Amino acid sequence: MSTQAPTPGDDGQAVSMHTMESVVAAQLFAIGASVAYSSWNIGARWADDGPQAGYFPFYIGVIICACSLVILLQAVTGRLGENKSFVDRGPLRQVMSVLMPATFYVLGIQLIGIYVASAIYITVFMVWLGRYSWLRGLVLGVAVSVVAFVMFEVWFQVPLFKGSLFNPLGFLGY
Amino acid sequence: MEEINALFQGFAVALTPFNVMLMFVGILLGVVIGVLPGLGGANGIAILLPLTFTMPPTSAIIMLSCIYWGALFGGAITSVLFNIPGEPWSVATTFDGYPMAQQGRAGEALTAAFTSSFIGAFVAVVMITFLAPLVARFALEFGPPEFFSVYFLTFCSFVGMGKGSPFKIVAAMMLGFALAAVGMDTVTGQLRLTFGFTDLMRGFDFLVAVIGLFGIGEILLSMEEGLSFQGRAAKINPKIVIETWKQLPKYWVTSVRSCVIGCWMGITPGGATPASFMAYGVAKRMSRDGQKFGTGQVEGVVAPETAAHAAGTSALLPMLSLGIPGSPTAAVLLGGLLIWGLQPGPLLFVEKKDFVWGLIASMYLGNIAGLIIVLTCVPLFAAILRVPFSIIAPIIVVICAIGAFTVHNAMLDIWFMLLFGVIGYVFKKLDYPMAPMVLALVLGDRAEDSFRQSMLISQGDLRVFFSNWLVGGIMALGLLLLFWPLIGKVFSSRRTHAMA
Numbered sequence: 033m034s035t036q037a038p039t040p041g042d043d044g045q046a047v048s049m050h051t052m053e054s055v056v057a058a059q060l061f062a063i064g065a066s067v068a069y070s071s072w073n074i075g076a077r078w079a080d081d082g083p084q085a086g087y088f089p090f091y092i093g094v095i096i097c098a099c100s101l102v103i104l105l106q107a108v109t110g111r112l113g114e115n116k117s118f119v120d121r122g123p124l125r126q127v128m129s130v131l132m133p134a135t136f137y138v139l140g141i142q143l144i145g146i147y148v149a150s151a152i153y154i155t156v157f158m159v160w161l162g163r164y165s166w167l168r169g170l171v172l173g174v175a176v177s178v179v180a181f182v183m184f185e186v187w188f189q190v191p192l193f194k195g196s197l198f199n200p201l202g203f204l205g206y
Numbered sequence: 207m208e209e210i211n212a213l214f215q216g217f218a219v220a221l222t223p224f225n226v227m228l229m230f231v232g233i234l235l236g237v238v239i240g241v242l243p244g245l246g247g248a249n250g251i252a253i254l255l256p257l258t259f260t261m262p263p264t265s266a267i268i269m270l271s272c273i274y275w276g277a278l279f280g281g282a283i284t285s286v287l288f289n290i291p292g293e294p295w296s297v298a299t300t301f302d303g304y305p306m307a308q309q310g311r312a313g314e315a316l317t318a319a320f321t322s323s324f325i326g327a328f329v330a331v332v333m334i335t336f337l338a339p340l341v342a343r344f345a346l347e348f349g350p351p352e353f354f355s356v357y358f359l360t361f362c363s364f365v366g367m368g369k370g371s372p373f374k375i376v377a378a379m380m381l382g383f384a385l386a387a388v389g390m391d392t393v394t395g396q397l398r399l400t401f402g403f404t405d406l407m408r409g410f411d412f413l414v415a416v417i418g419l420f421g422i423g424e425i426l427l428s429m430e431e432g433l434s435f436q437g438r439a440a441k442i443n444p445k446i447v448i449e450t451w452k453q454l455p456k457y458w459v460t461s462v463r464s465c466v467i468g469c470w471m472g473i474t475p476g477g478a479t480p481a482s483f484m485a486y487g488v489a490k491r492m493s494r495d496g497q498k499f500g501t502g503q504v505e506g507v508v509a510p511e512t513a514a515h516a517a518g519t520s521a522l523l524p525m526l527s528l529g530i531p532g533s534p535t536a537a538v539l540l541g542g543l544l545i546w547g548l549q550p551g552p553l554l555f556v557e558k559k560d561f562v563w564g565l566i567a568s569m570y571l572g573n574i575a576g577l578i579i580v581l582t583c584v585p586l587f588a589a590i591l592r593v594p595f596s597i598i599a600p601i602i603v604v605i606c607a608i609g610a611f612t613v614h615n616a617m618l619d620i621w622f623m624l625l626f627g628v629i630g631y632v633f634k635k636l637d638y639p640m641a642p643m644v645l646a647l648v649l650g651d652r653a654e655d656s657f658r659q660s661m662l663i664s665q666g667d668l669r670v671f672f673s674n675w676l677v678g679g680i681m682a683l684g685l686l687l688l689f690w691p692l693i694g695k696v697f698s699s700r701r702t703h704a705m706a
Contacts, residue, residue, distance in 0.1 A: 049636075056636055060377055067384045070399050082662045085396040088654045089387040092380050099377035112371075118635060123430040130429045131628070134422070134603055138620050141607060150607075154600045162596025176601055180608060188257055192608060193617050 045117030052118040053107035060100035068093030133157055145195030151177040209336055216563030219264060220571055228269040229568065233576045236276015241284055241587050243428045243595075245602055246294075247277035247518075248534040248644075249421040252413040253609030255542050263546040264561050268568040270542060271522075274535055275327065275572045278478070278518050279580045282319040282511060283587050286312060290591075295478035295514040298486040302499060302506025309502050313442045316584060317450040322461060322508040324577045326515035329465040330472065331569045334523050338555070338566075342527040345552035350659035351670050355680040357653040359687070360530055363474045364642040366687030374638045382643035385410045386650025393658055405618050412647040413541060413613045416534060418623040419640050421606040423630020425599055442584050450504075457508050460489050464509045468516025472532055473524060478517040485513030519569065526562060527552060530649065534641050537648040 071086030071093060078087070106112045119127065133153065140149030154173035158164045181201075184190045194201065219225075239250035251270050258266035281296030286303035299319060306315035348356075361379060368375045388399045389409030400406040464485040471481035489509035490499045499506045521532030522539070529551035531537040543550045548558060555562055580587075610623035633640060664670035672678040686693075 052632070053636060056632060056638075060381070063381065063384065066401075067387075067399060070401065071387075074396055074398060078666055082666070083658055085391040085394045085398055088657065089384060089398060092383045092387065096377055096380045096384065099373045099380065102373045103371070103377065106371075106373075119430065126429045127426050127631070130426060130599060130603075133600075134624060134627075137603065138607065138624050141611075141620055142617060146608060146611065150604045154604065157600035158596055162594060164596075172597065176604060180604070184608070184612075188260070190256060190612055191615075193611055193615075193620075196617070 044121050045119070046121045046124040047118040049114075049116045049118045050107050050110065050112065053112055054104055057100045057104035057107060061097055061104065064093045064096030064100060066093075067096065129161060133160075141193055141195070143195055143197040144200055146192045147177045147181050148195075148200045150180065209339055212339075212559065212563045213335055213567060215560070216565075216567030217571075219560050219564035220268060220567040225265055225268050225564075225568070226571075226575075228265055229272045229572050229575050230579070232269040232272025233276040233279075233572065233579050236273035236278075236576075237280035237283070237580060237583075237587055238276075238590060239273065240277035240280020241590050242598060242602065243284075243290065243424060245605070246420050246424070247274050248538050249417045249419075249606070249609070250277060251535060251538045251542075252416045252613075253421075253605060255413065255538065255545070256609075256612035258542070259545065263543075263548060264564045266546060267539065267542065267561070267565050268572070270539060271565065271568060272572040272575070274518070274539070275569075275576045276579075277535075278327070278515050279320060279323055279576050280587065281514075282323065283316065283580070283584060284591060286315045286319060286507075287588050288591055295482050295518065296510075297479070298482040298510035298514075299507055301486065301510075302501070302503050305500065305502035306504075306507070311502065313446040314450045314504065315502075315507050316442060317447050317581065318454065318504050318507045319511045320577055320580050321451065321454060322464075322512040323515040324573055325461055326465055326468055326512035326517075327519045327569070327573045330469055330516045330519035331566065331573070333469055333520060334526070334569070335566055338523050338527045341523070342552040342555040345528050346556075348552070350656045350663065351673065351677045352680070354653065354656040354660055355671060355677045355684065356528060356530060357649060357656065359680050359684040360524075360649070361642065361646065361653075362684040362688040364639070364645075366690035367471075367474065367480070368639060368642075369480065370637045370639060372691040374636075375642055378633065378638045378640070379642040379646045382646025383650045383653075385415070386412075386647045387654070392651060392655060405616075408614065408616070410622065410647065411613050411619065412644060413538065414610045414619045414622050415626050415647055416538060416644055417606050417610050418626025419630035419633075419644065420534070421602065421609075422623060422627025423634060425602060426627065426631040427634060428595070429599070442581060447581060453504065454508070457505050460493065460505055460509050461512050463488060463492070464512035465516045468513035468518075469520045471513070472517035472520030474532070478514040478521070478533065481517035482510035482514040486510040522569075525550065526554065526565070529554075529652075531645065534644045537645055541648065 068090050071090035074086040075084035076086035076090035077084055103112075133156065137149055137153040140152065151173040154176055155166070155169035158169035158172065159166055180192075184192050235254070236247070236250070239245045240247070251273055254270065254273065258270065261269070278295070281291060282299050282303070285291045285296040285299040286307050289300050289304040291297040291300055303315045303319060306312065364379060365372050365375050384399070386409070389397070389407055391398050397407060467485045467488065468478075468481045471484065472478070486506065486509050489505060490496045493499070493505055495503055495505060518533065518535070521536040523532070525531040525536040525540050529540065529549070531540045540550050548554065548561065606623060607620050610619045611617065613619055630640065660670050671681045
């Protein structure tokens, strides 16, 4: 996420509404264009046996492009209402303090599986953001993972992801 | 009277001890889900859906729909006690509910909210009982063009009745359609929009999108607002309940009006959230005490709650009778039907009578059970909210991740969930509506199929959509709604010209 207009303090805006509107509209345009392009390549015309596979998505891509262009124009010309702050610096830091650990958590799931990653994630989150003691965090983190493990692996017999790098719970036989 | 008989058979199906137990479990889970920020009706049901795969479909849908009722009830608790809407549809309840709690009338506000929710839902269920079989019988005659026209109407009504920029509504909706198209084409078997990634062959599952958009996105939003739960205490005792019930009949006009608004907004996919705002606004304008709204009027709680529940319940009517959901939560329930091997749509009323009437009967019972549970357990639920956010937030993220994984046992889906979470956060802040996107993602394939089948029938002639009065009428109505923002603009500029 781009941060602009460096204003000191915690209350300054990190990103303005119009910037964000333009960025999102531009991205939508890119998505629409790639949808239309890729659909055109697999055939977006009318064959003897009816519409080809790309027919429907092609026009969807075109409509996304058209709408995003209008939104982009409105954003650039300032017709989307006043240029408020999209998010201020303080709140942005708050959001990031949830989003960043969540990203590492998903990466953790990818590597070492859902149960151990969840226990670590809950513990770290509680200690870091909630200022709880390590002991409390660890107890709750492990407890949630154990409940999830018993519920899914043992009770409902729905196996969850065990990690692509190595499976720390392999010794349990699951 | 056929419906009454069928309904009693439905009660017989729903009233087994196992199903009644599931009903109470569902309501309890639902209220907890409704109370917690980040977990709502749609994503809560999406997460729990995989756990019901082994149950008989009737029991499964009874539990899931009860979660939905519970979530509808639960939203009101946080609105009144904490001034934090647990669900978008209970935002309007905070306007008068929280002031009442501040004046120490929390019990009264909650009783009014729960009772009006119950009445709204009850009226909607009665309507479903008698209207849904009619609509289904009517829809049995539908061919592909008729079905496409109904899909078309559904999507156009988002544009016509939406509040924000029509371009954003269309863009969000089309994004949903594009995501739905990813993967194998059902007609030709060709791969579409996979850009060479084999993992994308499976396509995007809307359950993952729902969990990300509404779950992770909501957590990010709550974090930004820096939630601190400073709640009011609530005591509900039988005396307060009876005294509140005594004054509720005074507001019967408001109730009736809100029921009508709610049912209408639920059947046409306006949804519970706009219905609650609209009902509040109309009540404020029409009421004798309109000036006092916002300072703690019982009527200001009755109006939005009745409408939200009526809308939330009647959103199941098109889902059951046509296979077209009226809200994201109804869409998730519809996804459940497909997974349990039931084809939603008019044939359901003919082929799976037990299922349909069991579900409808459980709506009556579920709402009664819900009213009893919420009236008796409010302090318990309020206590959940006093658990600090730094404990609740990571647990909800973990639950969402598990839910996203279990949909297809795919690790990639957890990454998609995270991505959808960020999209949900940005879209919410920029006022891109999420409901049309989710519905397009659910219905995209089927809307496309019915379009292509119609085209095959007519050999590419678009006039097939105007070939008889029924399909032509629905298409015309759809087009009217699609261009409604434009038409409205022309009219209002004319009016201002005339005034000048």
